[in-house]
Amino acid sequence: MRTQVGIVGAGPAGLMLAHLLHQQGIEAVILENRSRAYCEGRIRAGLLEQWSTDLLIALGVGARMQREAMFHDGNYVLFNGELHYLDFRELVGQGVTIYGQQEIVKDLIAQRLADGGQILFEVENVSVHDLDTEKPRIRFRHGGIDNDLVCDFIGGCDGFHGICRPSFPAGALATYEREYPFGWVGILSESPPPEDELIYAYHERGFALYTMRSPTRARLYVQCKPDDDVADWPDARIWEELHIRLAGVRKLEEGRIIDKVVTPMRSFVVEPMQSGRLFLAGDSAHIVPPTGAKGMNLAFADVMVLARAIEAFYRADRTDLLDGYSRVCLRRVWKAQRFSWWMTQMLHRFDFSNAFDMRRQLAELDYLATSHAAQITLAENYTGLPLELPE
Numbered sequence: 001m002r003t004q005v006g007i008v009g010a011g012p013a014g015l016m017l018a019h020l021l022h023q024q025g026i027e028a029v030i031l032e033n034r035s036r037a038y039c040e041g042r043i044r045a046g047l048l049e050q051w052s053t054d055l056l057i058a059l060g061v062g063a064r065m066q067r068e069a070m071f072h073d074g075n076y077v078l079f080n081g082e083l084h085y086l087d088f089r090e091l092v093g094q095g096v097t098i099y100g101q102q103e104i105v106k107d108l109i110a111q112r113l114a115d116g117g118q119i120l121f122e123v124e125n126v127s128v129h130d131l132d133t134e135k136p137r138i139r140f141r142h143g144g145i146d147n148d149l150v151c152d153f154i155g156g157c158d159g160f161h162g163i164c165r166p167s168f169p170a171g172a173l174a175t176y177e178r179e180y181p182f183g184w185v186g187i188l189s190e191s192p193p194p195e196d197e198l199i200y201a202y203h204e205r206g207f208a209l210y211t212m213r214s215p216t217r218a219r220l221y222v223q224c225k226p227d228d229d230v231a232d233w234p235d236a237r238i239w240e241e242l243h244i245r246l247a248g249v250r251k252l253e254e255g256r257i258i259d260k261v262v263t264p265m266r267s268f269v270v271e272p273m274q275s276g277r278l279f280l281a282g283d284s285a286h287i288v289p290p291t292g293a294k295g296m297n298l299a300f301a302d303v304m305v306l307a308r309a310i311e312a313f314y315r316a317d318r319t320d321l322l323d324g325y326s327r328v329c330l331r332r333v334w335k336a337q338r339f340s341w342w343m344t345q346m347l348h349r350f351d352f353s354n355a356f357d358m359r360r361q362l363a364e365l366d367y368l369a370t371s372h373a374a375q376i377t378l379a380e381n382y383t384g385l386p387l388e389l390p391e
Helices: 013-023 036-041 049-056 065-066 087-094 101-114 235-246 293-314 325-345 355-368 372-383
Strands: 003-009 030-032 068-070 076-081 082-087 097-100 118-121 124-129 137-142 146-150 153-156 174-190 199-201 206-214 219-226 256-272 278-281
Touching: 003 013, 003 278, 013 030, 013 076, 013 153, 013 293, 030 137, 036 101, 049 065, 049 097, 049 293, 065 087, 065 101, 076 087, 082 087, 087 206, 087 372, 097 206, 101 118, 101 199, 146 206, 153 293, 174 235, 174 372, 199 325, 206 235, 235 256, 293 325, 325 355, 325 372
Parallel strands: 003 030, 003 153, 030 118, 076 199, 153 278
Antiparallel strands: 068 097, 076 082, 124 137, 137 146, 174 219, 174 256, 199 206, 206 219
């Protein structure tokens, strides 16, 4: 098999990369070890920064999002039993969009297939080879047949547990990592969310987040221990904690829980994001705590930079943008890490016996609620910093 760009992974990063390349007339083949049904059905968070929303519309894959998504102008911060509204539109002239990641995956897969592009689902034994040559290869097994995909470039979009990052030469990667002493237990409930926009709640018992997937489905989270199991959180316990941490400022309706998961909290970055002609994008290169809602947006930013660099190679025989891929992407990645850490440390209880830190956090939240400058800083980062693309 032969193509220009081989892409490992049919998540948002891989699908968006293929779509961007297709619009420039560049061929790509996507390899995915899961089934199409799994990719389209896996429930994941979905908060799009303003530029990501605009990008999907501009690329012609945002029509269903425009019909079905929830467009938010701000959010709430809750502490000491009081809600404080941050109006992003007034502060920075931007908003965010609530649209499940699985819905974006559905839209991108449908568009990919409508364009006649290749996605090979349920591939096995994927491995990458000859990364330092002009013809790297992806070996895989599909439909019981062993294959070699020869390409010019490989997009490693296969997530944190994928095979691309471990394929870098020994000692080639510097890893920066932080694990947090808590996690989130999250539910998807058949009940209306308590507010039209997100509520970030700081409470003496721990953090809580009140968000949504639709006007009739709530996505709700509470801080938990990092090693908690889903079995440690029966439905009644979750609802009790959610009611307590909402502190009675809004009505919280209970409904049938249709999804429940415990998510650990970590920060992770590798440098560089490229080795020869293998380029990492999205979760394969970096993980952020979900507090800042940056994961999918960072993946889109990565592949925007990569697609621009690959286009410059084919159009003008330029290699400078490819050489600078890591440097450009990591500038944004580390800013997102900083913001995600800041949101996380401000809203979570790290040490329940430390009264000093609780007072400090309450003072920081009070400053956010009363300082226009602090609100602009949060709004600017939350709705999305300007996307810097190389020329």
